[in-house]
Amino acid sequence: MLTETQEGRQLLAQLSKDLVSEIAPNELEYFDELMSNYYKHQPGKIHSSDDQMGFGGNIMVAATPVLAMALNGAVEYLITEVIKSARTESAAIIAGKVKGFFIQKKESQKQELSLSKEQLATLKEIVKKELRRGGMNLNKSEDAALKIIARLAVRA
Amino acid sequence: MSNKHNINLSAFPAETNSLFAMLMVAVVLLSGFFGKMSLFLYGPEDLIRDNGIAPLDLIIPTTTITWVVVFAVALMLFFTHPRRIRKLKNASPITEQDFSIRERIRGLAQGVGIREPRIEMAPQGTGGSSGQVFGTGTPYIVLLGDGLRQWRKIKQDFFDALLLHELAHIYNGDVWRTYLSECLWKCLTWLLIIPILFYSIFQILKFLILIVISHEGSVSTLLGNFYLIAQCSAVIGILVLFCARLLRIREYYADWQAAQWGATNALQEMLEDLSEQQEQQNEFRLVRFHPSARMRLKVLYGDSKLIRISHTTIFLAGILLAFLLSGGIEVLLGVFISAASPIADVGQTTNDFGQLLVSVIILLVGFLILAIVLFLAPAWLLTGILGVQIQKHAVFNWVADHRGFLSYFTLVVPAIIFTAGVELGILTVPFGVLIPQNFRSWLVELFISAPLLFIATFCYFCMMRFIALRILASQTGWKLSHWRNSFLKWASNFWSFLFLTPCFILSRPIFLEE
Numbered sequence A: 001m002l003t004e005t006q007e008g009r010q011l012l013a014q015l016s017k018d019l020v021s022e023i024a025p026n027e028l029e030y031f032d033e034l035m036s037n038y039y040k041h042q043p044g045k046i047h048s049s050d051d052q053m054g055f056g057g058n059i060m061v062a063a064t065p066v067l068a069m070a071l072n073g074a075v076e077y078l079i080t081e082v083i084k085s086a087r088t089e090s091a092a093i094i095a096g097k098v099k100g101f102f103i104q105k106k107e108s109q110k111q112e113l114s115l116s117k118e119q120l121a122t123l124k125e126i127v128k129k130e131l132r133r134g135g136m137n138l139n140k141s142e143d144a145a146l147k148i149i150a151r152l153a154v155r156a
Numbered sequence B: 001m002s003n004k005h006n007i008n009l010s011a012f013p014a015e016t017n018s019l020f021a022m023l024m025v026a027v028v029l030l031s032g033f034f035g036k037m038s039l040f041l042y043g044p045e046d047l048i049r050d051n052g053i054a055p056l057d058l059i060i061p062t063t064t065i066t067w068v069v070v071f072a073v074a075l076m077l078f079f080t081h082p083r084r085i086r087k088l089k090n091a092s093p094i095t096e097q098d099f100s101i102r103e104r105i106r107g108l109a110q111g112v113g114i115r116e117p118r119i120e121m122a123p124q125g126t127g128g129s130s131g132q133v134f135g136t137g138t139p140y141i142v143l144l145g146d147g148l149r150q151w152r153k154i155k156q157d158f159f160d161a162l163l164l165h166e167l168a169h170i171y172n173g174d175v176w177r178t179y180l181s182e183c184l185w186k187c188l189t190w191l192l193i194i195p196i197l198f199y200s201i202f203q204i205l206k207f208l209i210l211i212v213i214s215h216e217g218s219v220s221t222l223l224g225n226f227y228l229i230a231q232c233s234a235v236i237g238i239l240v241l242f243c244a245r246l247l248r249i250r251e252y253y254a255d256w257q258a259a260q261w262g263a264t265n266a267l268q269e270m271l272e273d274l275s276e277q278q279e280q281q282n283e284f285r286l287v288r289f290h291p292s293a294r295m296r297l298k299v300l301y302g303d304s305k306l307i308r309i310s311h312t313t314i315f316l317a318g319i320l321l322a323f324l325l326s327g328g329i330e331v332l333l334g335v336f337i338s339a340a341s342p343i344a345d346v347g348q349t350t351n352d353f354g355q356l357l358v359s360v361i362i363l364l365v366g367f368l369i370l371a372i373v374l375f376l377a378p379a380w381l382l383t384g385i386l387g388v389q390i391q392k393h394a395v396f397n398w399v400a401d402h403r404g405f406l407s408y409f410t411l412v413v414p415a416i417i418f419t420a421g422v423e424l425g426i427l428t429v430p431f432g433v434l435i436p437q438n439f440r441s442w443l444v445e446l447f448i449s450a451p452l453l454f455i456a457t458f459c460y461f462c463m464m465r466f467i468a469l470r471i472l473a474s475q476t477g478w479k480l481s482h483w484r485n486s487f488l489k490w491a492s493n494f495w496s497f498l499f500l501t502p503c504f505i506l507s508r509p510i511f512l513e514e
Helices: A006-023 A025-040 A063-085 A091-102 A107-113 A117-133 A138-155 B015-042 B056-089 B096-112 B148-154 B156-171 B174-214 B219-281 B293-300 B311-349 B353-399 B405-428 B439-473 B482-506 B509-513
Strands: B118-122 B131-134 B141-145
Touching: A006 A025, A006 A063, A006 A138, A025 A063, A025 B148, A063 A091, A063 A117, A063 A138, A117 A138, B015 B056, B015 B174, B015 B219, B015 B311, B015 B353, B056 B131, B056 B141, B056 B174, B056 B311, B096 B118, B096 B148, B096 B156, B131 B156, B131 B174, B141 B156, B148 B156, B156 B174, B156 B219, B174 B219, B219 B293, B219 B311, B219 B405, B311 B353, B311 B405, B311 B482, B353 B405, B353 B439, B353 B482, B405 B439, B439 B482
Parallel strands: B118 B141
Antiparallel strands: B131 B141
């Protein structure tokens, strides 16, 4: 799990912050607090609540933990894909490659980071599913998933 | 914006208050009745005298003890429900760390004019964004998901809207009504109906064993027990659905009230998110305490659901009236007849004028009590429910320009629905004395009692519509004036007291045949 190591958390925070600044800028001020909450209680599926004299349901509290959860899913998928294509390479190289998907690399390295259309489509579905699971509404999750995929497509 | 959006819902009293009251009265009267029947079911066989009247010295203590027990257990459950909810949700009071939340809630409560509730939080991680209000009013407790700490910082409008929704429940007086009525019907179910259910199952098993062992047993007893099981299940089902329905209506009112306090935009946004979530989850639940978010949104967007006549409410009022009178007639009439017989005997045999006068006064007082409980209480409750429904109908048709003599015929449908509710209620009360006992009674019920009740209801509806149109058409201003409101209420009370409820009772086959 990416969130179990310090390096993983750093990577996730770095990727999430970038995305939060674009999708939910009002949460940037509380980014560290929200991420620390996310590590403590990872948002699962939002459960419907029908308590009498209640509001009648749970709504997504903040976008930051949900985006982090979706990115976590995306990174795990990418790791699997990289492992598939380069079983012999060391873990450090793999981590570097995964990071490379999101962060701009030199022209010479671009070739080895490419993802096929099918892989991008699968990745988009994974991201979207995670965002929906975290309680993000359909339009926002579609928008956020596209933004994540667009970054990958441009950078890879 | 069309005219209907200008109608202010607070011009109408919330008829659900009357439904709650009716539910409680019906449950209490049914409890006494079932208590008495339990004595006959489980007690010695020689309890009923030859003339079919149970002895007074048995009815009064049994009924009283049942009422006391049901009330005591219900009150105990009511006063301990905060502890149960806290335990279930693992809730604890907020600390100084959440000072800003407390301050905000204090401000909102003062702003809407209610006593500041106590705030507790339930740990739900980052996903809990719901609230719940409970308690006995000393003060009420608002339970928040701890995700709301984040809302307080990043989504202030959502935080306020959710709190205003919960405060609206307190403001509308929903909280104690909800939990007390829940405790009452649960007590009735667990203490009286479930044992009768088990008794019937036991009787069926006994019958089957007898058939196997000695080839003896009456099929009518078997059918009778199956009917009893169906009745018990129906009463439980009706009570549960009834409470859920009531709560759903109160949710519309809470949303509407919160919107009046300025939370419209945030509520709409929250409900849109919730609606999408519900459509995605598509969960099936037999009983829901909240309407779907889509329906709530419709009401917030100005759908006239709350100001249209509700056939379900009318149907439920019919069922409750039947429960109330089925429970009341047997117990109260039994007590009155049992108590009146010896007094009347004394009156007939004595030559002493003083003694005669005392007997007459006692009988009159007894009759007055009987009339108040059997006629006036249902009349008052029906006014609070049916009267308001007809006012809504009148105003809605008036705004939609449906006027004239023919528009009165649209009241035929609600009158039929009310009659159907009453008939269903009569049939579902276990051991109900109003259930037709033979073929002749069924004919009387179908061709005399039900049509008479329908005519009385239809006439009542027409009268209420006529008066409501005259009174409301001349109304100006934000709220219905005091005298107009009182006139409507008393006109309805008198009609209901003098015609509708007596017609219901006296048209029953049991009275017609006698």
